[in-house]
Amino acid sequence: MLPFNGQVPVTETTLYTVPPKRMAVIDILRCVNDGTVASSLAIYVTMRGTKTRLTPSVSLKAKGGLDVPPEGTKLRIPADGTISGVAGVADIIDYTISGVEEKL
Numbered sequence: 001m002l003p004f005n006g007q008v009p010v011t012e013t014t015l016y017t018v019p020p021k022r023m024a025v026i027d028i029l030r031c032v033n034d035g036t037v038a039s040s041l042a043i044y045v046t047m048r049g050t051k052t053r054l055t056p057s058v059s060l061k062a063k064g065g066l067d068v069p070p071e072g073t074k075l076r077i078p079a080d081g082t083i084s085g086v087a088g089v090a091d092i093i094d095y096t097i098s099g100v101e102e103k104l
Contacts, residue, residue: 002026002101008041008093012086016097018077026075026099029068029083033060035092043068047081054083060093079104 004016018024038061043054054068069075087093
């Protein structure tokens with residue numbers, strides 16, 4: 001069930017896994033740097049065994065943010081797909097994944 005939220009860790013970690021027999025329709029994945037220093041950030045999606053980077057090489061400035069996918073588009077992830085992420089600095093980048101899980 002969405003939304004999911006937490007902090008992006010400094011080792012690549014799965015942030016969300018689509019449950020079996022579901023399709024996730026992601027409206028927005030919002031990342032916000034609540035720290036006082038900039039931090040690198042990488043967000044990936046894995047679908048049917050193929051991993052793709054969702055974010056460009058990005059450094060989030062202190063108190064800055066990033067939204068994925070672009071406004072007006074939705075990201076569809078099939079069952080067992082994942083969203084993973086890694087930050088350059090620990091404990092400062094918060095994320096929220098908003099959308100719906102549809103039954104297949």
